[in-house]
Amino acid sequence: xxxxxxxxxxxxxxxxxxxPTVVPLLTVVAIWCACSQRGGALAWSPxxxxxxxxxxxxxxxxxxxxxxxxxxxxxxxxxxCALVLTFAxxxxxxxxxxxxxxxxxxxxVTSQTHPEPVSVPTVARx
Numbered sequence: 831x832x833x834x835x836x837x838x839x840x841x842x843x844x845x846x847x848x849x850p851t852v853v854p855l856l857t858v859v860a861i862w863c864a865c866s867q868r869g870g871a872l873a874w875s876p877x878x879x880x881x882x883x884x885x886x887x888x889x890x891x892x893x894x895x896x897x898x899x900x901x902x903x904x905x906x907x908x909x910x911c912a913l914v915l916t917f918a919x920x921x922x923x924x925x926x927x928x929x930x931x932x933x934x935x936x937x938x939v940t941s942q943t944h945p946e947p948v949s950v951p952t953v954a955r956x
Contacts, residue, residue, distance in 0.1 A: 883921065894916045
């Protein structure tokens with residue numbers, strides 16, 4: 831969003847000082863308002879679904895957009911197809927990979943239960 835506002839602003843002061851400050855602040859206020867009333871809009875189940883799979887969506891959307899555009903050209907139909915395909919692949923990735931790691935609770939499987947501490951050398955500053 832800031833890029834669109836930045837492109838429309840005539841002065842450097844607005845483009846490089848005001849926009850990068852105001853747009854993130856307005857975003858924080860919007861998120862805060864959405865979360866503040868009994869779960870707010872972010873408790874809505876479709877948004878929770880997307881939030882749980884957001885990392886998989888992030889990882890898969892670019893390669894799939896590229897592959898679909900390469901196969902069928904750039905159009906609204908191919909973009910919609912890539913969006914559906916992205917959600918399908920992200921769902922599979924979430925179920926087969928991410929959920930298994932989350933079930934372990936972030937614990938690593940190692941042969942040592944209590945590894946030895948490692949000392950890190952430090953440099954004294956004058």
